[in-house]
Each structure stands twice: as C-alpha cells, then as structure tokens.
Amino acid sequence: MDVTLRSVLDRRTLAKALLGGLLASGLPALGRARADGAHRVVSLDLMLTEQLLTLGVPPLAVANIPLYERLVAEPALPAGVEDVGPQQEPNRELMQYLQPDLIVGLSWQAFRQQALARIAPVAFLPPPGRSGAPVEGVQELLAELGRRTGREAEAAARNAMLRARLADAEARLVGRVSRPVYLVRFMEDGRHAAVFGTRSLIGDVAARIGLANAWAGRGNASGVATIGIADLAAVPEAGLIHFDRGAETARALARLGESPFWQALPLVRAGRVAAMPVIYPSGGVASALRLVAQVEALYLGAGGSRV
Structure with missing residues (x-):
C-alpha cells in the first residue's frame, strides 16, 4: 500500500475511534x-x-x-x-x-x-523577536493569546511578573558576575555546540540580568549559531554555561572528555564550566522565568560560581 494512503487511512481510523469513544461517553x-x-x-x-x-x-x-x-x-x-x-x-x-x-x-x-x-x-x-527584542516578543505573543482566549488579565500578570523578576535578578547579581559567558548546548558529536547570542531568547534574558555574552558572532533568525568547540577559545577569560538535555548531553560530554581541543580550552582548565537544566531556546514567558531562576541559583547559591 502507498505510504501516503496508509497514513491517511491510519489517521481516519484513529479519528473515528476517538469520535466513537466521545459519543459513547455522551460527549461530557x-x-x-x-x-x-x-x-x-x-x-x-x-x-x-x-x-x-x-x-x-x-x-x-x-x-x-x-x-x-x-x-x-x-x-x-x-x-x-x-x-x-x-x-x-x-x-x-x-x-x-x-x-x-x-x-x-x-x-x-x-x-x-x-x-x-x-x-x-x-x-x-508571527514568531517573537524577529522585529524586536525576544523578551518583548514573547510578552507580546502572550498578550495576543490572552486576547484570543479571554485571558487578558492573566497575560498582563505574567508579563508583569517577568519584568519584575528581570529587574530583581539584575539587582541581585550586581557584583556576582565577573566575566563574559558562553551560553551553549553541546551537540552529540562532541565537536560542535549551539551557541545563544543576544538575539536569542536565552541571550536576551541573560543580558537583561547582567550576564555579558562572550559570543559576538552572527546567528540565525533566532539568534543561535552552530560553532566548533575550538571557537570557544576566542575569549580566553570567559566562562561557559551549558544546558543539559539528558542522554544527548551525556553522550556529548563523553566525547568531549576525549577531545584535546576541549581539554585545552582555558575555561575548561580553569574549571569555569557549569551545567543547568535545559531551557527551550524558542520558548515563551515561562521559559524566560525559569532561566532567570536558574541563573540566580548558579551565581547566588552557596559558594557562588566560578563561571
């Protein structure tokens, strides 16, 4: 059977089964x-x-x-x-x-x-951040969804919360962040990373709370670039924060552990590398709020951070 036709039939079978279940339950x-x-x-x-x-x-x-x-x-x-x-x-x-x-x-x-x-x-x-800053973009999109779903008050409250958290975190991190930082997600091959610039949501949030981005190169429409591990030597005094995606990141770190390029990086030799839970780089207001909390935990936790 043709794959496309089989796909359509499978979908129709699923849809009919779902409809039957709804009808049987009286559509509550x-x-x-x-x-x-x-x-x-x-x-x-x-x-x-x-x-x-x-x-x-x-x-x-x-x-x-x-x-x-x-x-x-x-x-x-x-x-x-x-x-x-x-x-x-x-x-x-x-x-x-x-x-x-x-x-x-x-x-x-x-x-x-x-x-x-x-x-x-x-x-x-329209995707947020294409014509302005990513943080405002996700806030505008939340407001638009609020209008379309009758949740204008909730959207306004969440956007106000994000603005307040950004301002509070910036004030709390004064004097705690001493060097520029790369914000990356390692790729499984152990040779490349996705780096988040200031035009990304991750980079925009980080900049607003006082982190200087070590990556000054170009990125795609979302502010993200793919770089080689050796490119992380461009700013020798920098630190690095990477976002942990579980098994994928574990495989990347295993390969990095065998890489002479990685071991030779100044930030690796000085121990200026930190991991934090993954943040969806194309996320919304909740992702931005979570990133603020994670950066605060890194720099303001017991003993501070060397990053």
Missing part, C-alpha cells in the same frame, strides 16, 4: 466546554503550547506531545490532551472530530494549511 468534555465558555484550543507549535499553559488554558490538543515533553517540559501538559501529530503535518481529521474553537500556530506553519480554516478559526502568529 464538549458539553462542559460549551456550557462554561472555556476555549477549546489546538496548538500546533511547542512555544504556543507553553504560552497557553502559562495563561492557564489547557489545550484541547497539541502537536507532538513527546517533543514538547522532551524540549519544553514545563509547564507540564495535563492528562487528556490529544496529540495531533507533527507540527508540519497535523492530523486534520482528528482536529475536525475534536471540534476546537481556535487553532493556533506560528506563521512558518501556514504553508498549505488553508484547509484548517474549515475546521475552526485559525491564527498563524
């Missing part, structure tokens, strides 16, 4: 949603899923739950959220049976998705 979830005016939102992007959860809007369904749980994780998805499949090719049949009242995605996902408008109102929103 649908009835409650319509009775109390709650929004039945489908999110096609990881960051938008994070932002909806930040607003207290549990999505009806999202794209690629395993990827969200691996790369974002917090806020956690509640039980019962449906998975509509890949971000680039969501399961339209399943969405139609779920009967959402709003489908949200980012503008890069709009290509060839005109059919979604026959299911529910669709909003393809």
Whole structure:
C-alpha cells in the first residue's frame, strides 16, 4: 500500500475511534466546554503550547506531545490532551472530530494549511523577536493569546511578573558576575555546540540580568549559531554555561572528555564550566522565568560560581 494512503487511512481510523469513544461517553468534555465558555484550543507549535499553559488554558490538543515533553517540559501538559501529530503535518481529521474553537500556530506553519480554516478559526502568529527584542516578543505573543482566549488579565500578570523578576535578578547579581559567558548546548558529536547570542531568547534574558555574552558572532533568525568547540577559545577569560538535555548531553560530554581541543580550552582548565537544566531556546514567558531562576541559583547559591 502507498505510504501516503496508509497514513491517511491510519489517521481516519484513529479519528473515528476517538469520535466513537466521545459519543459513547455522551460527549461530557464538549458539553462542559460549551456550557462554561472555556476555549477549546489546538496548538500546533511547542512555544504556543507553553504560552497557553502559562495563561492557564489547557489545550484541547497539541502537536507532538513527546517533543514538547522532551524540549519544553514545563509547564507540564495535563492528562487528556490529544496529540495531533507533527507540527508540519497535523492530523486534520482528528482536529475536525475534536471540534476546537481556535487553532493556533506560528506563521512558518501556514504553508498549505488553508484547509484548517474549515475546521475552526485559525491564527498563524508571527514568531517573537524577529522585529524586536525576544523578551518583548514573547510578552507580546502572550498578550495576543490572552486576547484570543479571554485571558487578558492573566497575560498582563505574567508579563508583569517577568519584568519584575528581570529587574530583581539584575539587582541581585550586581557584583556576582565577573566575566563574559558562553551560553551553549553541546551537540552529540562532541565537536560542535549551539551557541545563544543576544538575539536569542536565552541571550536576551541573560543580558537583561547582567550576564555579558562572550559570543559576538552572527546567528540565525533566532539568534543561535552552530560553532566548533575550538571557537570557544576566542575569549580566553570567559566562562561557559551549558544546558543539559539528558542522554544527548551525556553522550556529548563523553566525547568531549576525549577531545584535546576541549581539554585545552582555558575555561575548561580553569574549571569555569557549569551545567543547568535545559531551557527551550524558542520558548515563551515561562521559559524566560525559569532561566532567570536558574541563573540566580548558579551565581547566588552557596559558594557562588566560578563561571
């Protein structure tokens, strides 16, 4: 059987099974949603899923739950959220049976998705930070989602919280950060890293709380560049913070341990390397708040940090 046809049939089978289950249960979830005016939102992007959860809007369904749980994780998805499949090719049949009242995605996902408008109102929103600073970008996007879901007050409160936390952390870190720092995620090959510049969400948050970014090179539209490990020697006095993605990072560190380039770096010889839990680099307000807390813990914890 043709792979494409088999995929479509599998989707239809899944959707029919889901519909049958809903009908058998008397559609209680649908009835409650319509009775109390709650929004039945489908999110096609990881960051938008994070932002909806930040607003207290549990999505009806999202794209690629395993990827969200691996790369974002917090806020956690509640039980019962449906998975509509890949971000680039969501399961339209399943969405139609779920009967959402709003489908949200980012503008890069709009290509060839005109059919979604026959299911529910669709909003393809511009990615944050493309025309301004990333922090303001994620705040503006949270506010826009708040308007579309009736959570304007929640969006305003979360945005105010982020502004306050940034200002407070900047004040608390004065005198604690003594050197520029590379912000990176190691790649599994042990030879390369993704480095986050000031045009990235991670780099923008770090700069606002007093960290000088050691990376001054160019990056992609999200402020991220792929570099070789030897490039980390460009600023000998720098420290390094890397984001731990579990098994992937463990494999990278094992290979780095065997690398003469890595062992020769001044920041490695001086012990100016620190790890922290992964932050989704294309995340939203919750990711920014979590990064602030993690940087504070690193520099203000017992004994401070050599980074």
